[in-house]
Amino acid sequence: MLPATAAALAVLAALLAWPVPALLARARWPRRDPLVALVCWQAIGLAGGLSIIGALLVHGLAPWGHSLPEAAWSVLTGHPAEAPVRGDHWVALTLAGVLATELVGVLLLSWVRTTRTRRRHRELLELVVQPAELPDARLLEHPAPVAFCIPGARPLLVLSSGMVAELDDAQLAAVVAHERAHLREHHHLYLLPFVAWEAALPVLPAAARAHVAVRTLVEMRADDVALASLPGPAPRRTLAQAIVVAAGGAGGAGVPSGALAVTGSAVGARVVRLIEPPSPLPAWARAAALLSAGLLLLVPTALLLLPAAL
Structure with missing residues (x-):
C-alpha cells in the first residue's frame, strides 16, 4: 500500500x-x-x-x-x-530518477538552445542595425512595422524603419517602453520553465495551456510597466494604437526566434484591456x-x- x-x-x-x-x-x-x-x-x-x-x-x-x-x-x-x-519500490525510484532527469535536462537544454539562438540572432543583427534616435534602441531597415528585444547578457532592442515611419513619437515611445519592460523584468526567465514543461510533457494539455497563459501575462505585464512611464493624456490609447499598427503590418513576421515582441501574444485581448482597463x-x-x-x-x-x- x-x-x-x-x-x-x-x-x-x-x-x-x-x-x-x-x-x-x-x-x-x-x-x-x-x-x-x-x-x-x-x-x-x-x-x-x-x-x-x-x-x-x-x-x-x-x-x-x-x-x-x-x-x-x-x-x-x-x-x-x-x-x-518490493519491485514496486524499485520501479518508483527508477521513474523518479527518469522524470527528474527529463525535467531538469529539458530545462537546461531549452536554456542552452534559446541562449545560443539569441546569441546568433544578436550577432547577425549587430552587423546590419544602426543607432536609432531613441536611447538604447537600434534601427533595422525593414519595411514592415516590427519591434522586438533580444534578452541576455547583452540585450538588444530593435525597431524597424517601417515601425518608425508608421508611428508617431508618442506611439514609438510606448513601443520602446514595452520592450524595455521585458528586458528590465527579465520576462524571458518567466517563460523558460513553461517552454521546457511543454517540451518535456507534450501529451499533457496543461503544459501547452500554461505556456500560452504565461506568454499572454508577460505581454500584459510589459504593457502595464510601459504605461507607468508614458507621458501624455491617453497613454493607454497610444500604446493600443501602436500594438494595432504593429500587428496589422506584420504580426510576428520578422521577429527572431527567442525574441520578445510587442505583438508577442493575445493582441486582441491586450488592446481591449488597454482601452477598457479592468479594475485593479x-x-x-x-x-x-x-x-x-x-x-x-x-x-x-x-x-x-x-x-x-x-
Whole structure:
C-alpha cells in the first residue's frame, strides 16, 4: 500500500497537472494583476514537479525510513532497509530518477538552445542595425512595422524603419517602453520553465495551456510597466494604437526566434484591456493569491520533509 504521504503528493500532483491550471487559465482575474498571476503559475509548475517526483521518491524509499531525509540518509550510508523492498519500490525510484532527469535536462537544454539562438540572432543583427534616435534602441531597415528585444547578457532592442515611419513619437515611445519592460523584468526567465514543461510533457494539455497563459501575462505585464512611464493624456490609447499598427503590418513576421515582441501574444485581448482597463485586483485578493502560491510550494515541501504516515 502506498504511504499516505506518497498518496497525498500524488493527489496534489494530479490536481496541479490538469484541473488547477485549467481553472487558472480560464479565470478572469489574472488580467487584473498579471504579475501576481505569473507568480501563481510559477508556483503551480514548481509544486507540480516537486509533487510527482516526491510521490515516487517517498514510495520508493519507504522501506528505508519514515521520512524522505531519513530514508535518503539510510540509503547513502548503506543502512539496511527496515521493511522488505518490493519491485514496486524499485520501479518508483527508477521513474523518479527518469522524470527528474527529463525535467531538469529539458530545462537546461531549452536554456542552452534559446541562449545560443539569441546569441546568433544578436550577432547577425549587430552587423546590419544602426543607432536609432531613441536611447538604447537600434534601427533595422525593414519595411514592415516590427519591434522586438533580444534578452541576455547583452540585450538588444530593435525597431524597424517601417515601425518608425508608421508611428508617431508618442506611439514609438510606448513601443520602446514595452520592450524595455521585458528586458528590465527579465520576462524571458518567466517563460523558460513553461517552454521546457511543454517540451518535456507534450501529451499533457496543461503544459501547452500554461505556456500560452504565461506568454499572454508577460505581454500584459510589459504593457502595464510601459504605461507607468508614458507621458501624455491617453497613454493607454497610444500604446493600443501602436500594438494595432504593429500587428496589422506584420504580426510576428520578422521577429527572431527567442525574441520578445510587442505583438508577442493575445493582441486582441491586450488592446481591449488597454482601452477598457479592468479594475485593479483588491489588496485582499492579491494577498490571498500570493498566499495560495506560497502554500502550493510549502505543502509538497512539508510532505517531503516531515515523517511519512505509512
